[in-house]
Amino acid sequence: MxxxxxxxxxxxxxxxxxxxxxxxxxxxxxxxxxxxxxxxxxxxxxxxxxxxxxxxxxxxxxxxxxxxxxxxxxxxxxxxxxxxxxxxxxxxxxxxxxxxxxxxxxxxxxxxxxxxxxxxxxxxxxxxxxxxxxxxxxxxxxxxxxxxxxxxxxxxxxxxxxxxxxxxxxxxxxxxxxxxxxxxxxxxxxxxxxxxxxxxxxxxxxxxxxxxxxxxxxxxxxxxxxxxxxxxxxxxxxxxxxxxxxxxxxxxxxxxxxxxxxxxxxxxxDGEGASKFVQYEVVNAADAKTAKKLVRSISDSTLVKTAMFGRDPNWGRIVCAAGNAGVKFDYTKVDLYLGDENEQIKVLEQGTPLDFDRNYMKKLLRKSHIFVKMDLKNGNSGAVGWGTDMTTDYVIFNSVYTT
Amino acid sequence: MxxxxxxxxxxxxxxxxxxxxxxxxxxxxxxxxxxxxxxxxxxxxxxxxxxxxxxxxxxxxxxxxxxxxxxxxxxxxxxxxxxxxxxxxxxxxxxxxxxxxxxxxxxxxxxxxxxxxxxxxxxxxxxxxxxxxxxxxxxxxxxxxxxxxxxxxxxxxxxxxxxxxxxxxxxxxxxxxxxxxxxxxxxxxxxxxxxxxxxxxxxxxxxxxxxxxxxxxxxxxxxxxxxxxxxxxxxxxxxxxxxxxxxxxxxxxxxxxxxxxxxxxxxxxDGEGASKFVQYEVVNAADAKTAKKLVRSISDSTLVKTAMFGRDPNWGRIVCAAGNAGVKFDYTKVDLYLGDENEQIKVLEQGTPLDFDRNYMKKLLRKSHIFVKMDLKNGNSGAVGWGTDMTTDYVIFNSVYTT
Structure with missing residues (x-):
């Protein structure tokens, strides 16, 4: 029972x-x-x-x-x-x-x-x-x-x-x-x-x-x-x-x-029309409020969500969504990791793009659970949040007139 | 020339x-x-x-x-x-x-x-x-x-x-x-x-x-x-x-x-993947800042955008997005109009839903230019903004890996 x-x-x-x-x-x-x-x-x-x-x-x-x-x-x-x-x-x-x-x-x-x-x-x-x-x-x-x-x-x-x-x-x-x-x-x-x-x-x-x-x-x-x-x-x-x-x-x-x-x-x-569950984590922030605002801004971005649907390791959108969070952080210190729940690969170090095996990354991003981690290297606070991808099903589901 | x-x-x-x-x-x-x-x-x-x-x-x-x-x-x-x-x-x-x-x-x-x-x-x-x-x-x-x-x-x-x-x-x-x-x-x-x-x-x-x-x-x-x-x-x-x-x-x-x-x-x-141009107007607001925030919150809502794609006169989503704008307004005074650029039909009066001809409304919403007008009846200020619908094409376009 x-x-x-x-x-x-x-x-x-x-x-x-x-x-x-x-x-x-x-x-x-x-x-x-x-x-x-x-x-x-x-x-x-x-x-x-x-x-x-x-x-x-x-x-x-x-x-x-x-x-x-x-x-x-x-x-x-x-x-x-x-x-x-x-x-x-x-x-x-x-x-x-x-x-x-x-x-x-x-x-x-x-x-x-x-x-x-x-x-x-x-x-x-x-x-x-x-x-x-x-x-x-x-x-x-x-x-x-x-x-x-x-x-x-x-x-x-x-x-x-x-x-x-x-x-x-x-x-x-x-x-x-x-x-x-x-x-x-x-x-x-x-x-x-x-x-x-x-x-x-x-x-x-x-x-x-x-x-x-x-x-x-x-x-x-x-x-x-x-x-x-x-x-x-x-x-x-x-x-x-x-x-x-x-x-x-x-x-x-x-x-x-x-x-x-x-x-x-x-x-x-159980998000409507979602095909993926995405965990967003911000670590080493100056304070929890900053970390939370960053997580929310990234997980809420339509551009990040559509990229997740497309299995696209486009850190540019993640960084841009972070920049729109309305909080201060030093971009030149940021490390960014992308992957599935078991393995995340560093794609950005000190704000500088790293080379990574794109085919291997796409394999990880094909999983149903995706993990995104941003390290601000600016303190001891953090936050975790969860979101979905945005799919064509989502749009169809939400555009249909149902009454 | x-x-x-x-x-x-x-x-x-x-x-x-x-x-x-x-x-x-x-x-x-x-x-x-x-x-x-x-x-x-x-x-x-x-x-x-x-x-x-x-x-x-x-x-x-x-x-x-x-x-x-x-x-x-x-x-x-x-x-x-x-x-x-x-x-x-x-x-x-x-x-x-x-x-x-x-x-x-x-x-x-x-x-x-x-x-x-x-x-x-x-x-x-x-x-x-x-x-x-x-x-x-x-x-x-x-x-x-x-x-x-x-x-x-x-x-x-x-x-x-x-x-x-x-x-x-x-x-x-x-x-x-x-x-x-x-x-x-x-x-x-x-x-x-x-x-x-x-x-x-x-x-x-x-x-x-x-x-x-x-x-x-x-x-x-x-x-x-x-x-x-x-x-x-x-x-x-x-x-x-x-x-x-x-x-x-x-x-x-x-x-x-x-x-x-x-x-x-x-x-x-020229919005990517958009099929409609939507004008949002808020009139008779207490001040221009309130009106602008309302226009932005409504035009930015994924739920409003997908409804526009679906030609769906769902004033509920528009009202809800307004409620999320972070500004005060008296919902029980609000009139809301929906239609094309030539004709808008009142769907809400003093915050109360009105009956309207849904088939005729859907004809209006089939146009490429949609107009949404919210009357707050609370002052003399207003704001106008413009946005697109959200389409399945948008999601596909933005999920594709292009490099």
Whole structure:
């Protein structure tokens, strides 16, 4: 049996078909037997979906006990009626589970700008909230019910010992890309039984998201609905983590990052129309911010992405994309490596092109996993990010009118 | 006879084949009989080509008398030898024309990271500098000699009366896109016989470039070699423009903008692998900066570009890209229009989707020129920008290994 979110103490869930999508499960429920500390980050897009607006309010106390997610309709650009729909989801969930509706986080993904089918979704919740269960299959149903154009569900589970306590962390995610007129909504919900203060959890989530979900790119656009939330219900029984200096905190943080990076990479692996998974690493930067901006600028460049599709060791585009990152670095110090996950060949040394065996390089670049490493030789900080290539399939997929 | 840069008083030029490119003209010379006031803007990329570094120094006095441009080798990432090559181009030009080498602006476009063929280019200059001429054909030769992957030369000429004086403005440009491992270098050289102070010209050029060349996008990346330079040699005999309040200044500025917008649109029209020319307009914004950022974010979005290719009226992607522009606007006030250059249909009113005839809309979007207009209803400022769609041809073109 593969472990999933149901293997975290006190977590029950369900995934069902409410009818908003014609054939697939489209309604997910995650519930914790006790109120949990919660940390969450939301889309930076100035146009925000209605459930994002509501969930931000519900996050104010840092306590959440249930998450409900519908797929098929993003409830974005839907005005007051849409906001009332999101409220109805929280209210129904609260009533049925006997908890305060403010302890309910609401998320949506799907088409933008279509009236929100409140009645259908509320009906679906009424029918399915009683079915929540801690069976492994219920976790799989939830993981499937949040998908849109994803080709596979994204799940993760890990356990570790922290100061004598067994801690579990598990999560589900969706991503993939976007389909008209919806954007590539990225959702991730992570549950853990560690005991941690809400404020510390919120800070931790923000930092760890910056190293994981914020370091991936498929389209370069941020959707109106993006949300990453972590619930920590404390049922592991450890001494509550209250400060960064508490024993075990750093270990928990590392494990949470491991989970988020795992889910983030799964999202990239399922990028719409992508044929390659590309890891970008910048090492020996003056500071982490510089390294991150370089990784993002390179991985987001259309010219770099098309070159990856063409198995083209064109370091010129990588260097140019780095130059457009808006950060300072000394180009005459830069070493650049290209290859697959096992072997990377130096193509640039101190900013000067090196001769390399182009036929051998093309063999490496034919692999499905490509690695790009830039050494700035200017400090001790670094960053890693992940992206896809850009293919003709991507363009066709994204140009088709689908409604 | 079509007028070109040779129809500006005192301008001579030439375009020749020096041998750096195998078949096409690859060396352009523009010369003014008298030293000219000069204004120029250079790439914002942190990795800058050697001729950019040299030309920035030569611009310090605001006086330029000759521009030499080679195509086929970008002289970027070429180290000290490359810088010496750029210096040799200026020195040779100065010697042959009998002017200070600091009055020479040098530009390059072509492959990045290949050793610069200084001897070949200097030899080409020695052979061709004596051939400069004010014949119209010489202007065409120059316009052709700066091209790389462009499919047609980009030229413009306009004349107008200013305070009783006849003023001429003409220019040549190149752009198109990029080809491995070179980037989409954009070069534009404009000459005019107006008399204007160097400082005022520099300020004017910067502002006008922001409304023209900085409002176009094909790839979203800025190359290591981008350069726009304007020479004003004063041979029209007008009272020298010294301040924004001088009679005629605003007219000159408008005409310079007309020329730059003309050349910028030609560059977009020749975007690599593009099938459509798209104009993006934001009106009634609180300020011009907000409007410009919105136009750039929308026109640069891969998702918007692929939708344009698919003739897909997906306002959701346009709104989402606007939301990612990093500026504030009230989505619930926004009206959005889509269509061809003659007719745009309102698809969104006060942020609420409108019903429209999708079949008729698809007919409009089948045209080669598409117009997108966003009304923020929040002020009196606006911005216009131009971009292309993203096609399967674009991906194929940019993924092919060409060396």
């Amino acid at each position: 593969i472990k999933n979110i149901t293997n975290v103490r006190g977590i029950k869930c369900w995934g069902a078909h409410s009818g908003v999508k014609s054939l697939r499960r489209d309604l997910a429920i995650i519930y914790s037997e006790v109120p949990a500390s919660a940390g969450a980050v939301f889309t930076q897009n100035k146009v925000q979906a209605e459930p994002v607006k509501l969930s931000k309010k519900h996050m104010k106390n840092g306590r959440i006990q249930a998450i409900v997610v519908n797929a098929g309709n993003a409830n974005a650009c839907t005005g007051e009626a849409g906001y009332e729909g999101a409220q109805a989801m929280a209210r129904t969930t609260g009533e049925m589970l006997g908890i305060d509706e403010k302890l309910v986080l609401v998320a949506s993904t799907g088409l933008i700008g279509k009236p929100f089918p409140t009645d259908e979704v509320v009906e679906g919740l009424r029918e399915n909230l009683p079915k929540i269960s801690s069976k492994s299959s219920a976790g799989s149903f939830a993981a499937n019910a949040i998908l849109t154009t994803d080709t596979f569900p994204k799940e993760g589970f890990l356990e570790f010992e922290m100061e004598g306590y067994e801690i579990n962390i598990a999560g589900i995610a969706k991503g993939s890309g976007m389909i008209f007129p919806n954007m590539a909504t990225m959702l991730a919900f992570i549950v853990t039984d560690v005991a941690i203060q809400p404020k510390l959890l919120q800070l931790t989530v923000k930092e760890v998201v910056d190293n994981s979900f914020n370091m991936i790119t498929v389209d370069g656009d941020t959707s109106t609905n993006d949300m990453v939330a972590v619930l920590a219900n404390g049922l592991a029984g450890n001494d509550k983590l209250k400060s960064r200096n508490d024993p075990g905190y750093q270990l928990f943080r590392d494990k949470l990052e491991e989970m988020m990076v795992h889910l983030a990479k799964l999202i990239v692996s | 079509i007028k070109n840069i040779t129809n500006v008083r005192g301008i001579k030029c030439w375009g020749a084949h020096s041998g750096v490119k195998s078949l096409r003209r690859d060396l352009a010379i523009i010369y003014s009989e008298v030293p000219a006031s000069a204004g120029a803007v250079f790439t914002q990329n942190k990795v800058q080509a050697e001729p950019v570094k040299l030309s920035k120094k030569h611009m310090k006095n605001g006086r330029i008398q000759a521009i030499v441009v080679n195509a086929g080798n970008a002289n970027a990432c070429t180290g000290e030898a490359g810088y010496e090559g750029a210096q040799a181009m200026a020195r040779t030009t100065g010697e042959m024309l009998g002017i200070d080498e600091k009055l020479v602006l040098v530009a390059s476009t072509g492959l990045i990271g290949k050793p610069f063929p200084t001897d070949e280019v200097v030899e080409g200059l020695r052979e061709n500098l004596p051939k400069i001429s004010s014949k119209s054909s010489a202007g065409s030769f120059a316009a052709n000699a700066i091209l790389t992957t462009d499919t047609f030369p980009k030229e413009g000429f306009l004349e107008f009366e200013m305070e009783g004086y006849e003023i001429n403005i003409a220019g040549i440009a190149k752009g198109s896109g990029m080809i491995f491992p070179n980037m989409a270098t954009m070069l534009a050289f404009i000459v005019t016989d107006v008399a204007i102070q160097p400082k005022l010209l520099q300020l004017t050029v910067k502002e006008v470039v922001d409304n023209s060349f900085n409002m176009i996008t094909v790839d979203g990346d800025t190359s290591t070699n981008d350069m726009v330079a304007v020479l004003a040699n004063g041979l029209a005999g007008n009272d020298k423009l010294k301040s924004r309040n001088d009679p005629g200044y605003q007219l000159f500025r408008d005409k310079l903008e007309e020329m730059m917008v003309h050349l910028a649109k030609l560059i977009v029209s």
